[in-house]
Amino acid sequence: MIFAHLADVHLGGWRYPELQELNLKAFKKAIEICIEKKVNFVVISGDLFENAVPPVDVLKEAVSEFRRLKEANIPCYIVPGSHDYSVTGKTFIEVLEKAGLCKNVALVEEKKEKTILNFFYDKKNKVLLAGIPGKKVNLEIEFFKNLEIKISDKFKDFFKIFVFHTTLTEMKPIEEMPSISISSLPAGFDYYAGGHLHLIDIRKKENALVAYPGPLFPNNIEELEKLRGGNFFIVEYKNKEFKIEKQEIFLKDVISLEVDVSGLPIEEANLKIIREISKLDLKDKIFILRIVGCLSSGKTSEIDFENIKEKSKNAYLLLKNTSKLSTKDLELEIEAENKTIEELEKEIIELYNKQIPEEFKSYSRFILPLLENINFEKSEEEKKQDFEKRVIDSICKILNINFENDN
Numbered sequence: 001m002i003f004a005h006l007a008d009v010h011l012g013g014w015r016y017p018e019l020q021e022l023n024l025k026a027f028k029k030a031i032e033i034c035i036e037k038k039v040n041f042v043v044i045s046g047d048l049f050e051n052a053v054p055p056v057d058v059l060k061e062a063v064s065e066f067r068r069l070k071e072a073n074i075p076c077y078i079v080p081g082s083h084d085y086s087v088t089g090k091t092f093i094e095v096l097e098k099a100g101l102c103k104n105v106a107l108v109e110e111k112k113e114k115t116i117l118n119f120f121y122d123k124k125n126k127v128l129l130a131g132i133p134g135k136k137v138n139l140e141i142e143f144f145k146n147l148e149i150k151i152s153d154k155f156k157d158f159f160k161i162f163v164f165h166t167t168l169t170e171m172k173p174i175e176e177m178p179s180i181s182i183s184s185l186p187a188g189f190d191y192y193a194g195g196h197l198h199l200i201d202i203r204k205k206e207n208a209l210v211a212y213p214g215p216l217f218p219n220n221i222e223e224l225e226k227l228r229g230g231n232f233f234i235v236e237y238k239n240k241e242f243k244i245e246k247q248e249i250f251l252k253d254v255i256s257l258e259v260d261v262s263g264l265p266i267e268e269a270n271l272k273i274i275r276e277i278s279k280l281d282l283k284d285k286i287f288i289l290r291i292v293g294c295l296s297s298g299k300t301s302e303i304d305f306e307n308i309k310e311k312s313k314n315a316y317l318l319l320k321n322t323s324k325l326s327t328k329d330l331e332l333e334i335e336a337e338n339k340t341i342e343e344l345e346k347e348i349i350e351l352y353n354k355q356i357p358e359e360f361k362s363y364s365r366f367i368l369p370l371l372e373n374i375n376f377e378k379s380e381e382e383k384k385q386d387f388e389k390r391v392i393d394s395i396c397k398i399l400n401i402n403f404e405n406d407n
């Protein structure tokens with residue numbers, strides 16, 4: 001028996017169209033490999049989509065891939081993940097299931113004191129599947145506390161897979177993540193198909209394997225830099241032996257550059273950035289540019305991104321990050337501990353006044369009235385348009401301007 005184990009596909013997950021496209025491409029490539037390798041079935045351990053109801057463009061492509069699997073007679077078993085789960089059950093996975101394109105195997109029944117785990121069995125492949133969906137903020141962990149499972153004897157020759165989307169204590173990279181231990185996974189399965197942790201790891205639970213294949217495509221900039229590509233597993237089980245083949249999917253090279261502009265006036269900072277970029281071969285690569293440090297003069301908004309774009313036009317995509325860029329011209333450092341929001345606001349305003357009194361003068365008469373008077377929230381019964389109008393009216397009154405709202 002041979003099957004594919006995928007997790008954390010996150011279709012629709014990037015706001016850059018170029019990366020959304022690569023994300024889809026990674027999925028297409030994975031499906032292609034599954035068909036080529038003639039796997040018996042595919043398991044997806046959650047987070048197929050970035051959201052419960054993804055954009056139509058993403059769905060269109062995803063559905064056509066599921067259809068290819070279906071036409072190749074390869075069933076697909078899935079559990080919703082923390083991203084594509086919905087309490088109301090209104091997720092696109094349900095639509096895919098109704099269309100016969102996949103089967104949600106997270107068949108849990110929540111009873112008062114316990115959770116009953118039901119099975120799905122695939123007679124043709126002699127495989128039995130059960131799963132627990134990922135929920136928002138790790139709420140699925142509750143499910144594991146009082147699990148009840150009854151595997152009938154007639155399935156004793158079946159290969160048993162448990163599909164989950166939960167952090168395991170033994171593999172988690174950060175201590176603070178809520179998790180369960182491998183020993184709390186229900187006993188009696190042959191393969192534990194994990195998702196949620198975006199890393200590649202395989203452990204043993206007695207004779208069974210517990211595996212995370214990692215995301216099929218990096219899901220954020222940090223992962224792009226660290227993983228560079230995606231991965232899934234082709235799992236072969238023959239004569240009670242496992243063979244797991246890593247299927248790495250690398251679509252574009254990733255190149256990172258950090259330019260430190262500390263102590264430079266803006267003109268020199270711009271020159272330095274361009275000089276450093278010119279040394280790189282960016283052709284068709286994903287280029288991650290970080291500009292860090294505190295400028296000695298000028299504004300951070302004066303970084304010449306037009307020129308940077310021009311100099312990186314060979315790259316597949318430029319991703320820029322200036323979150324650690326600041327300037328001496330206005331730098332407010334404030335100790336935030338043990339202070340209320342109001343105290344902090346007051347302190348920031350005073351500091352601003354001290355540092356650039358000329359600029360402060362032109363805004364000072366608006367700052368406090370704005371802070372004090374727009375400190376309200378939308379009430380339950382208020383319509384969105386009415387609330388917007390209330391906010392805009394209040395601001396206009398304070399700023400003493402007339403504002404025509406067309407809507």
Ligand SMILES: [Mn+2]
Pocket residue numbers: 008047081083196
């Ligand atoms: Mn995920």
